[in-house]
Structures are given as structure tokens and as C-alpha cells.
Amino acid sequence: MSATAASWPLWEVFVRARRGMAHVHAGSLHAPDADLALRNARDVYTRRQEGVSIWVVPSAALVVSDPARRGALFDPAADKDYRHPTHYTVPDGVEHL
Incomplete structure (x- = not known):
């Protein structure tokens, strides 16, 4: 990596595989601005x-x-077992819940 590229800001890349799914962290890259970061992310993380x-x-x-x-951050949620999917019946045919 050149000295110039090393001074570029670091960008985190999130990719959504298909409609209806969540964006998932794919990796990081250095780029001078958002436009080039987006283009580089496309070339690096979605080549196929x-x-x-x-x-x-x-x-x-x-x-x-x-x-x-x-x-300290997550313990308050431990006593809310109703949030776990074990209390719900998932209907047949539901792929992404």
C-alpha cells in the first residue's frame, strides 16, 4: 500500500445478498472518499x-x-425470556424470521 493510500480513511463494507435479507459486514477497505469506497467495495466484495x-x-x-x-450492556435482557423464539410457533413456509 502506498503512503497516500495508507493515509486514506478506513471504510467498513456491508453487503446485502438478496432482497429481504439484512446487510452483513463483508470487510474493510481504504479509500479517499465515499464514492470511491463504494466502487472499490463493489469490485472487492461482489465480484461474482x-x-x-x-x-x-x-x-x-x-x-x-x-x-x-x-x-452491563446485555444483562438487563437476560430476564426477558419471552424474546426468545422458543415461545413462538413459526408457521410453515416462513423462510426469514
């Missing part, structure tokens, strides 16, 4: 037409949780 939609987000714009503080 794996996706129908691409998102690129500057890594610096992401706000993430600290894995070391997992308990």
Missing part, C-alpha cells in the same frame, strides 16, 4: 454478483460497545 446492495461507512463514524463491559 453476490450482492444486491452495498453500504460503506467510515470506520470513524461507528459507535461500538466495549466487549469488556458486556455484562
Whole structure:
């Protein structure tokens, strides 16, 4: 990677495989701007037409949780077992729930 490319911002790439599915993190790349990041993401992560939609987000714009503080963030949800799919019957023919 050249010195110029190394100074470019880092972008996170999310790809949606097909309509109705969620975007999934595919990887990261360096690019000077959003337009080139989107083009490079298309070339790198969807070479074989794996996706129908691409998102690129500057890594610096992401706000993430600290894995070391997992308990404080996720423990309040532990007592809400009704949120687990074991309490619901999934109808036949439902592919993506």
C-alpha cells in the first residue's frame, strides 16, 4: 500500500445478498472518499454478483460497545425470556424470521 493510500480513511463494507435479507459486514477497505469506497467495495466484495446492495461507512463514524463491559450492556435482557423464539410457533413456509 502506498503512503497516500495508507493515509486514506478506513471504510467498513456491508453487503446485502438478496432482497429481504439484512446487510452483513463483508470487510474493510481504504479509500479517499465515499464514492470511491463504494466502487472499490463493489469490485472487492461482489465480484461474482453476490450482492444486491452495498453500504460503506467510515470506520470513524461507528459507535461500538466495549466487549469488556458486556455484562452491563446485555444483562438487563437476560430476564426477558419471552424474546426468545422458543415461545413462538413459526408457521410453515416462513423462510426469514
